[in-house]
Amino acid sequence: METFIRIIRLGYNNFWRNRWLTLGATLLMALTLTMISVSLIISFIIRDTADAVRSSINLSVYFRDDAITLESIKALQNRIDLIPNVVATDYIDKEEALQIFQRLPLNKNVKEPITSEFNPLPRSLEIETKDVEQLEATVAAISQADSDKIICDECLSYTKNKEIVDRLIASTRTAQQAGWLLSIFFGLIAIFNVYNIIRLTITARSDEIEIMRYVGASNAFIRGPFIVEGIFYGLLGTAATTLLVPLLAAIISQYQGASGLTTLGSAAGVLNTSFFNYVIDHLGSLVLTQLVIGVVLGVLVSAISIRRYLRA
Amino acid sequence: MTDILNIGSTLPAAPTVVEAPDKVPLIELRHVTKQYTANAALKDVSISISEGEFVCLVGQSGVGKTTLIKLLTRQEAPTSGQIFVAGRNLADLRNSEVPFYRRKIGVIFQDFKLLPQKTVWENVAFALEVCGVPDAEIKRRCDKVIDLVGLGRKKKSYPHELSGGERQRTAIARALVHSPKILIADEPTGNLDPINTWEIVELLFRINSRGTTVILATHNRQVVDRMQRRVILMKSGKLISDQKSGKYVI
Ligand SMILES: Nc1ncnc2c1ncn2[C@@H]1O[C@H](COP(=O)(O)OP(=O)(O)OP(=O)(O)O)[C@@H](O)[C@H]1O
Ligand SMILES: [Mg+2]
Numbered sequence: 001m002e003t004f005i006r007i008i009r010l011g012y013n014n015f016w017r018n019r020w021l022t023l024g025a026t027l028l029m030a031l032t033l034t035m036i037s038v039s040l041i042i043s044f045i046i047r048d049t050a051d052a053v054r055s056s057i058n059l060s061v062y063f064r065d066d067a068i069t070l071e072s073i074k075a076l077q078n079r080i081d082l083i084p085n086v087v088a089t090d091y092i093d094k095e096e097a098l099q100i101f102q103r104l105p106l107n108k109n110v111k112e113p114i115t116s117e118f119n120p121l122p123r124s125l126e127i128e129t130k131d132v133e134q135l136e137a138t139v140a141a142i143s144q145a146d147s148d149k150i151i152c153d154e155c156l157s158y159t160k161n162k163e164i165v166d167r168l169i170a171s172t173r174t175a176q177q178a179g180w181l182l183s184i185f186f187g188l189i190a191i192f193n194v195y196n197i198i199r200l201t202i203t204a205r206s207d208e209i210e211i212m213r214y215v216g217a218s219n220a221f222i223r224g225p226f227i228v229e230g231i232f233y234g235l236l237g238t239a240a241t242t243l244l245v246p247l248l249a250a251i252i253s254q255y256q257g258a259s260g261l262t263t264l265g266s267a268a269g270v271l272n273t274s275f276f277n278y279v280i281d282h283l284g285s286l287v288l289t290q291l292v293i294g295v296v297l298g299v300l301v302s303a304i305s306i307r308r309y310l311r312a
Numbered sequence: 313m314t315d316i317l318n319i320g321s322t323l324p325a326a327p328t329v330v331e332a333p334d335k336v337p338l339i340e341l342r343h344v345t346k347q348y349t350a351n352a353a354l355k356d357v358s359i360s361i362s363e364g365e366f367v368c369l370v371g372q373s374g375v376g377k378t379t380l381i382k383l384l385t386r387q388e389a390p391t392s393g394q395i396f397v398a399g400r401n402l403a404d405l406r407n408s409e410v411p412f413y414r415r416k417i418g419v420i421f422q423d424f425k426l427l428p429q430k431t432v433w434e435n436v437a438f439a440l441e442v443c444g445v446p447d448a449e450i451k452r453r454c455d456k457v458i459d460l461v462g463l464g465r466k467k468k469s470y471p472h473e474l475s476g477g478e479r480q481r482t483a484i485a486r487a488l489v490h491s492p493k494i495l496i497a498d499e500p501t502g503n504l505d506p507i508n509t510w511e512i513v514e515l516l517f518r519i520n521s522r523g524t525t526v527i528l529a530t531h532n533r534q535v536v537d538r539m540q541r542r543v544i545l546m547k548s549g550k551l552i553s554d555q556k557s558g559k560y561v562i
Contacts, residue, residue, distance in 0.1 A: 002446055002447065003444045006441060006444075010441075010442075017429065207425070207427075208427060210425070211425055211427065211438070212442050213387075213411075213414070214385070214414065214419050214425070215414070215415070215438070215439035215442065215443070215486065215487075215490070216411045216412065216413070216414035216415035216439075216443055216490065217411060217442035217443055218411045218442075218443065218444065219408075219411070221441075221442040221443070221444065222442070311407075
């Protein structure tokens, strides 16, 4: 126990000994965490946007004609509800269909002839699915469930919009992958920087390490304080980043939509929130991620850098 | 320079090393060669040192004195040949055993190697701290060893507040704090004026008379000639002469 406290104390002293190097290492750590955070936020926004787009891809099936009984429609709805990928179904009767139709941004000439007296609009089922990737299989399952063929031919809307939907799915997937690649790319650059400065802090104390080895310090005592120091960089870096990122987000939010950040802005717009609010909403998990990455990075880099001094 | 010889200090008589022929030497080098580059730094060196001896290792700059010391502290491994310390072949030491081995050997250097931000006491204590010695024990041992080197009143001074001799005595205190069997001094007086040089040499004698084996690497002829102890002379990596109570002769 005394040993443990002593190692922490030595690490703490090291941390404060060389102010400029400490400041530099902390700033670089903060910068690293900021870069990682920002690219994570961007890729999360892309993901959430993609999810929003995908979940807005719903299936609609229209029924053949008005002669079909409500019972058979309800029976089909029950069967569709049992399909694994189906989250919910919503029956739309003729009256609702008319209301929806009236809300559509269409020309008066088109809208006016259709009234509750003269209503040719078909009844339909809105089907909400879980996984858009399985849309095709779901459509097939629905056709199969429709044993009485009460759905009109070519009225499974996915069949109609197949190409558009597929393209949408593909592009959201690409966007998400791009987001992750971005994160990894910036993350690696940043990690490289932290690695270099922590190595510098260790090199700056090679005299001390040399003395430790002459007096027979065990490896735990040589390594320990540097690991503790690495943890301090992680902690302080997180603290700095926690202040920096929301500030950055607030600045970006100011220009959201008005500048070259439109893509980002409108992506966040899909989520009905500003970039700043998005960051604030996710601050908890963001700080936790930074903390984990920061501390793990600090410890790992210190451990790797000190290794070459530990060879007998 | 000869006047350093006249500074009033009485040398203790050379302890007569009782040589029992079957006694295992404390340190033994068998045909040791160390090759850094094409030109070997040490060539086929064999030396045997008994416990309690005071050995001067002399020779011009670059003859391989520091190399020999690095082999003894197991910072370097010989290219060929073996080194035995207390009957143990250093090549057989596992890496995890090396720190414990080093605690049995104190080393001091020409440039002292003190930590500038630490006081005399802290510098000495550091050697125990990083070996996991309990605080109470550290206090006891540091006080004792600092008194031994005569720095009791300078405990709280920082290295830059000390004379060269006092700095070297701090380093000696640090080297002794583990109560090592062997003290190795690599040119310890190289940065000191004659008065300080003599103080350090005297201290080394005193440490030797308490039973610690001392190896002193130097090219200070006055010091060697005055000491009347065993002298091992080296030249370009080779052992040239080994005299029981010798002088530094080329
Ligand atoms: N790490 C090394 N790599 C290559 N050559 C080395 C290395 N260390 C020492 N040497 C060479 O080995 C030879 C002996 O060096 P060493 O330091 O042992 O001499 P020394 O007797 O201690 O000299 P000095 O009195 O100047 O301290 C020198 O020629 C030196 O250049
Ligand atoms: Mg040397």
